[in-house]
Every structure is written in structure tokens, then in C-alpha cells.
Amino acid sequence: MSQNTPYKTFLPEDRIPRQWYNLRADMPELPEPLLNPGTGKPMTLQELEGVFCTELAKQELDDTSRYIDIPEPIQQFYRMYRPSPLVRAYHLERKLGTPAKIYYKYEGGNTSGSHKLNSAVPQAYYAKAQGLTSLTTETGAGQWGTALAMAAGFFEIDLTVYMVKVSYEQKPQRKGVMETFAANVIASPSDTTNVGRGILAKYPDTGGSLGCAISEAVEKAVSTPGCRYVLGSVLNQVLLHQSVIGLEAKAALDMLGEYPDIVIGCTGGGSNLGGLICAYMGDKLTGKGDAHFIAAEPASCPSFTRGVYAYDFCDTGCITPLAKMYTLGSGFIPAPNHAGGLRFHGMSPILSKLYHDGYMEARAYEQTNVFEAARMFARCEGTLPAPESSHAIRAAIDEALKCKETGEAKTILFGLSGTGYFDVMAYDRFNNGLMDDYIPTDAELQQSFDTLPKVPR
Numbered sequence: 001m002s003q004n005t006p007y008k009t010f011l012p013e014d015r016i017p018r019q020w021y022n023l024r025a026d027m028p029e030l031p032e033p034l035l036n037p038g039t040g041k042p043m044t045l046q047e048l049e050g051v052f053c054t055e056l057a058k059q060e061l062d063d064t065s066r067y068i069d070i071p072e073p074i075q076q077f078y079r080m081y082r083p084s085p086l087v088r089a090y091h092l093e094r095k096l097g098t099p100a101k102i103y104y105k106y107e108g109g110n111t112s113g114s115h116k117l118n119s120a121v122p123q124a125y126y127a128k129a130q131g132l133t134s135l136t137t138e139t140g141a142g143q144w145g146t147a148l149a150m151a152a153g154f155f156e157i158d159l160t161v162y163m164v165k166v167s168y169e170q171k172p173q174r175k176g177v178m179e180t181f182a183a184n185v186i187a188s189p190s191d192t193t194n195v196g197r198g199i200l201a202k203y204p205d206t207g208g209s210l211g212c213a214i215s216e217a218v219e220k221a222v223s224t225p226g227c228r229y230v231l232g233s234v235l236n237q238v239l240l241h242q243s244v245i246g247l248e249a250k251a252a253l254d255m256l257g258e259y260p261d262i263v264i265g266c267t268g269g270g271s272n273l274g275g276l277i278c279a280y281m282g283d284k285l286t287g288k289g290d291a292h293f294i295a296a297e298p299a300s301c302p303s304f305t306r307g308v309y310a311y312d313f314c315d316t317g318c319i320t321p322l323a324k325m326y327t328l329g330s331g332f333i334p335a336p337n338h339a340g341g342l343r344f345h346g347m348s349p350i351l352s353k354l355y356h357d358g359y360m361e362a363r364a365y366e367q368t369n370v371f372e373a374a375r376m377f378a379r380c381e382g383t384l385p386a387p388e389s390s391h392a393i394r395a396a397i398d399e400a401l402k403c404k405e406t407g408e409a410k411t412i413l414f415g416l417s418g419t420g421y422f423d424v425m426a427y428d429r430f431n432n433g434l435m436d437d438y439i440p441t442d443a444e445l446q447q448s449f450d451t452l453p454k455v456p457r
């Protein structure tokens, strides 16, 4: 194996971004604004402040500041676990026999195990700086809840996490970690909110969904003094914070003299993908580069590839603002056999707009196919990938195999957004041949689309 470029590239600590990059400032057409479901009018700062803390509400609405300074206490926290490594997947390349050069940006090396910490830190910091006393959130697979528990623990602010019941039962380890960082973890749906009680009355055996956990967390936040709700994906502010991934990746690839032909990220609500692609997408939007972008999503929750571009609620209980996004309908719940995250019914409005305008491709993968890629990657590269990230691995392998056929030596960058250490049960199911695929039928999706809200004018 000839290694002209190092296996791992770490930026020096002083090259960790000091500003976030706001992709909206370079978009020729902006994503549609969040709407107040009651009036049909764009959400104002004042309205958003009732749910989010003020600084984050401002970031949500800021379509023009290209760069936003990262406050020093957040930079200090970032230095505890960033920069994350950019890795050249030499062993995978050799195994595939491809002329392609494969790089991945690994965000799973912190205790929370994923990229989610990049947004958890600012969200907890701004809440504390505003004098709030508590936060609520939802978590699906547990990565976001764990990340926020770490950040809330560090900035000493109380946190209640509504964890999707199926994950709560399948991943007791996650709960243990969150509680160690002093979070209060509740299985959702629960009897602690009106929404939760309503859902339990209707579907007593439900394993829950992210949309339902969001409803409970929002209800709790707006009914508790000094409390706000924080969300780990989808929102503009979250993609802004995640821009550190893409900025670091570009700085490291620049150091190596590389520019990717293809950038691939897995996507649930879009924060990892939005963060990873931001710098190269910015280049594309401003005519400085022409990378090809691929969003990799699960076939069991195919928001981009089979969803509709429409205004929808971000939660099952229909209490959040309306977002214009690719959505499967807020009542959509992925089949219970679906492993890992990427189970949100909608997609970031920024990414939805970019996809709608033709700047990005999306592909949906069945989970057994994804786990085959994960296993190959683990054996070659010595890192157990998160099932979510493995959707991107699948796409990267497929692209590298295409290069093998055509003889092209393309440069591929993908996001390894997390570790698979908390997903051993899913690996166990896969290894024992117990994992299967479920793809929703058109009729099932239509049933969900039929419940899309009518937007008042």
C-alpha cells in the first residue's frame, strides 16, 4: 500500500473553526420560512422565542450572515473533542480494488458517539447564558439525547429527555450514559404530557416515534417556567452548528491538495448531511466548485426519495411550527424492525430546498444492504460504524465500485457520523440472519400524505 497521503489527517487545534458557516447566505433561493400553523404567517422572532432561547431563534431566522462567531466557551468545549479526524480509507479501497480515493470524516470519537455534540454544545450554552434553568428534548436512537446530556451537564442546566420507547427498551446503555450526565430520561409516549397520554390511549402498544417525542418535549417546555425546547436536527440553527464538520473536512482536504468529486452523507433530519456538505455546497452555489452530493436515507423512512415537498408539522402532536420540507407526513412511523436513527418523517428545509432545486441526489437503501456495507467497513477499517452512518458507507462503496468499472479515480468524501458501539443489538440481529427489510407501500404513504395540514392563507 503506497501512502502518499497520511491515513489520518488532524487539523492543528488552532484551525478548529471559530465561526459557523451559514449556507443560506449563499443560496440563490432561500428555503421557505417556518409558518405559524394558526395564522399561516412566517414565525416571528417573538413567537420563536416562546419555544427556543433567543439567540437560537435569531440564528433560525438569519438568512444573511454568511459567518457567525462561535462564542469562546463553545470553542473551549469544541477543543475537548475536535478537530475530528479525516481518514483515508486505504484498506477499504484495497478490498474493493477501486481506483477511487475514499476519505471519511469521523465524528464518532467523542463520548456521545456522534456529530450531535456539535449542536448540543451551543444549544446548552445559549440557554445557560440567557439564564434559563432547564431544557427538554427528544431522542430517537439516543445519540442526540446523550450529546445534549453532556452539554447540559457541562453548562449545569437541567435536562429532560423524551426517548422514543422502542429505543429506550432496546438501548438501556444509552439511558445509563445520559443519567450519568444528570439528564432525566423518560420513555415516550409517556403519561407526563397531554400529547403522550392521548397517543397512549389511542395506541397503547406503540413503540413511539421521534415526532411523538418532539410533541412531548415541546409541551413540557412551553408549560414549564424558565424552560425551553431544543431539537437536534432539521432546523436551520442545527445545520449552522454542524457546519464545523464541513469546514474542517474542507480545510483538511485542502491541506492534502484534494477536492472531492462526490460528497456523501446519511440523512435523517439532515443535520449531519447539511454540516458535512456545507463548504463544498457553498462552492457549488457560488460557482467555485462542482462536487456531486448524495443523500443516503433508509428505504423504510424515505423522506427525500418518496416524500412530498410540502408544509408539515415537525411532530406527531401537530404543535410545532410548520416547515416546508420533504415529508412522509407527521403521522408516519417507520416499521419497528428499522434499526437505528434516520426515522424522522421530514427533512431539513435547507436541504429540502437544495434537493428540490436539483443541487443534490438522494438514494434510499434497505437496512440489510446497509449492514453488509457496515460489516465490510468494520472488517477493513477497524471501526464499528453507526447504522445511520452506514447508509453513507453503502453509497460510498457503490460509487467506488462504479469507479472500478469505469477506471475513474474519483475522490469520494463521506461522513462517518457516529460509532456503532451502542448498536450491538442491531449488529447481533444482522449477524444471526434475523434482520429483515420493510419498505412502506404506496398506499401506506398515501394514507400519511392524506393527513398533511392545510396551510391557512
Ligand SMILES: Cc1ncc(COP(=O)(O)O)c(C=O)c1O
Pocket: 113, 114, 115, 140, 141, 142, 143, 144, 232, 233, 234, 266, 267, 268, 269, 270, 271, 272, 273, 341, 342, 386, 388, 389, 417, 418, 419
Ligand atoms: C450517528 C448518526 N448519524 C446520523 C444521524 C441522523 O441525524 P441527522 O440527519 O440529523 O444527521 C443520527 C441520528 O440519530 C445519528 O445518530
